[in-house]
Amino acid sequence: MTHTSVAAYAAPAPKAPLERITIPRRELGAHDILIDIxxxxxxxxxxxxxxxxxxxxxxxxIVPGHEIAGVVAATGSEVTRYQVGDRVGVGCFVDSCRSCENCRAGLEQYCTGExxxxxTYNDTDRHGEITYGGYASHLVVDENYALRIPxxxxxxxxxxxxxxxITLYSPLAHWQAGPGRKVAVVGLGGLGHMGVKIAHAMGAExxxxxxxxxxxxxxxxLGADHYYATSDPATFEALAGTFDLIVNTVSAxxxxxxYLGLLRTDGTLVQLGAPENPLPIAPFALIGGRRSFAGSLIGGIAETQEMLDFCAEHGLTADIEVxxxxxxxxxxxxxxxxxxxYRFVIDASTI
Known part of the structure; x- marks a missing residue:
């Protein structure tokens, strides 16, 4: 397989500062697009x-980066979804088996195939090559794993x-955030601020x-109706048994x-952040109110496109510092x- 070299920023070793390097990108296959990031x-x-x-x-x-926005610069011979000049994005994954039950259901993020x-980065693709992410000038990706940015x-x-x-949209949609539902967002950071915007746009309290x-x-x-400090023990007393859904965006x-004690009967706490250490759960925190503790991982291609269209319809974007x-x-x-x-964004023209 032939390659083209492009500029990128990479971590050369664990905990080492990122530095500018060049990386290989594969030549366009029949269904590939070249993205000018x-x-x-x-x-x-x-x-x-x-x-x-x-x-x-x-x-x-490692070249990180899985929040990629750019413009199609070239297309493979059999590409039908995109044309040169189209505005496109790439998220957390760039391929899957395409044939397992989850892939066929549009849940490629849960692919169970071989x-x-x-x-998008720090993985091995179907060609046996290491994937490099979006801290780079260009990316080659299969058209089926790119998204159209409205x-x-x-x-x-x-x-x-x-x-x-998509990390927030998917659980909010799956657990039916909307009118008449009380939703809590734990943490107001890069994830949490989008959770507030999306849940509010869905009509939840x-x-x-x-x-x-x-x-x-x-x-x-950003759209919150209420705001409480979790460092105050009175918060957990005042809000006991309040919420239908809690989404935890914190990685600590x-x-x-x-937090399970803040759920109503049949409420669900969804874990989105991935802390370094295990999370202990007391059985009776679940049993006592038929509560659920769940997890959620990004979203599939179709749902990610749905999210982008929803955000365009409601005027939702991230609050950023470029x-x-x-x-x-x-x-x-x-x-x-x-x-x-609430989110740093790299201007790729500076790479």
Whole structure:
């Protein structure tokens, strides 16, 4: 297989600062498109991965980035979905087996086939090659794993929708957030701020549960009806048995039993963040109210397109801070310090 070299930013080793390198991109296959990347969001998952915090070692050098927005620059000979100049995005995966029950149902993120879901970076594709993500100038991807970004969404603020947006849209849609439903969003960060916007647009009554009241004004501006500090024990007393659905966006270990106590009978707590350590759950926190503890992982291609169209219809984008590639390492430190409102986006022209 022949390749073209493109510029990218990569972590050469675990916990090492990211640096500019060149990486190979495959030549266009019949169903591939070449994307001229315009913007790439910085997700907390990028930081976990390059710092080897999830225990998988990693395929270094790692080029992170799975919130990718750009423009089609070239198409393979049999591409039918896109034309040169189309605005497109790529999210957390770039392939799957396409034939298992989940893939056929549009749940490619849960692929159970031999290939499995191929992550946009730090994975091995069907050609046996390592995948490199969106902190780069260009990306080659199968047309079936790209998304159309509606004209109503600016590319820079749309990029984080490809992970943060779908990570919240999928559980909110699945557990039927809407009128008459009380939804709590735990954490007001890159994920949480999109959860507030989307749940509000769906018509739910939205509460933010954050460690402090520092971001209360932001939370209410984004669409929350209520805002509580979880550092105050009175919060858990006042809200006991309140919510139909709680989505936990936090990647730190919380006392989930306390949060389960905030659910109504038959309520569900959905875990979205992926902490480094196991999460202990007391059986009676579930048994006592026929409560459920669940997880959710991004969304399939069709649902991600549905999310983008929903966001365009309701005027929803991420709140972003655009940076040059030379500030990626600084941005990582600021994410860890919760010093971003609410998503960093890399201007790929600076790579």
């Amino acid at each position: 315009k913007f790439s969001g910085i997700c907390h998952s990028d930081i976990h991965t390059v710092r080897a915090e999830w225990g998988d070692g990693g395929n270094f050098p 290939l499995g879901t191929v992550n 004209d109503a969404l600016p590319l820079d603020a749309a990029a984080p929708l490809l992970c943060a947006g 939205v509460t933010v549960l954050s460690q402090s009241l520092r971001k209360k004004d932001d939370g209410l501006r 270990n919380l006392d989930l039993n306390a 940076i040059g590639a030379d500030r990626i390492n600084e941005a990582y430190e600021r994410v860890l310090a919760s010093d971003v409102r």
